[in-house]
Amino acid sequence: MQSIRCFIACCSFAVAGASAQAATIVQSFNPIVNFDDGPGSVAVTLAGLDPNVESDLTLDFTFFGDLNGLTETFELFLDGTSYGIGCDFNPASGDFGAGFDICSQATNSLTDATLLVSAVEAAGLLADGALEIAFNFSAAVNDFVDITNGGETRSGVFFGNTQNASFGAGGTITYDATDPIAPVPVPPALPMLAGGLLALGLMRRAGVTA
Numbered sequence: 001m002q003s004i005r006c007f008i009a010c011c012s013f014a015v016a017g018a019s020a021q022a023a024t025i026v027q028s029f030n031p032i033v034n035f036d037d038g039p040g041s042v043a044v045t046l047a048g049l050d051p052n053v054e055s056d057l058t059l060d061f062t063f064f065g066d067l068n069g070l071t072e073t074f075e076l077f078l079d080g081t082s083y084g085i086g087c088d089f090n091p092a093s094g095d096f097g098a099g100f101d102i103c104s105q106a107t108n109s110l111t112d113a114t115l116l117v118s119a120v121e122a123a124g125l126l127a128d129g130a131l132e133i134a135f136n137f138s139a140a141v142n143d144f145v146d147i148t149n150g151g152e153t154r155s156g157v158f159f160g161n162t163q164n165a166s167f168g169a170g171g172t173i174t175y176d177a178t179d180p181i182a183p184v185p186v187p188p189a190l191p192m193l194a195g196g197l198l199a200l201g202l203m204r205r206a207g208v209t210a
Helices: 001-015 119-125 190-205
Strands: 021-036 038-047 057-065 074-078 082-085 109-117 130-135 145-148 151-154 157-159 164-165 165-177
Touching: 021 038, 038 165, 057 119, 057 130, 082 109, 109 119, 130 165
Parallel strands: none
Antiparallel strands: 021 165, 038 130, 057 109, 057 165, 074 082, 074 130, 145 151, 157 164
């Protein structure tokens, strides 16, 4: 009987090794800023991400800059693929969210918005363990150049300690991922043990004593 218990314990240990648990991954990036007049771009690559994505990928952005006109827009790219145009004032355009489309008309724009990427797309984006986030902004985006009496004064956006920026963006990405755990290999002697236990069982059933 004790041998049978040992056999069951070995089997349970082997099966238990195949389990894994999901964890929520959160990674943020500080504002990436461009101080030049448009057209221009800003980009950041997030490294060390878990490619074993099990959920949608949520991207929470805060972007700021000279986005106070109908022609002052930007386009978002993830790993080189466009995810839409922001600040085009057309929430029905099918771009990546009304929060991106309707920007402030104030002198200093500061807007928060969320983008949701499906789990299938996220798995492809994070397959290499990294994600490049890039924004291309239009020619009309500039850092509020005022010309007075032939002189030039720049009075751009203030975002924390960032001053006189034409365009900038910061944010956070969140998703669930599971690290695969390799199953514990079956001990080489386990088949022999199983065969021995089977033989003992047959002998007992036949009334044979060892």
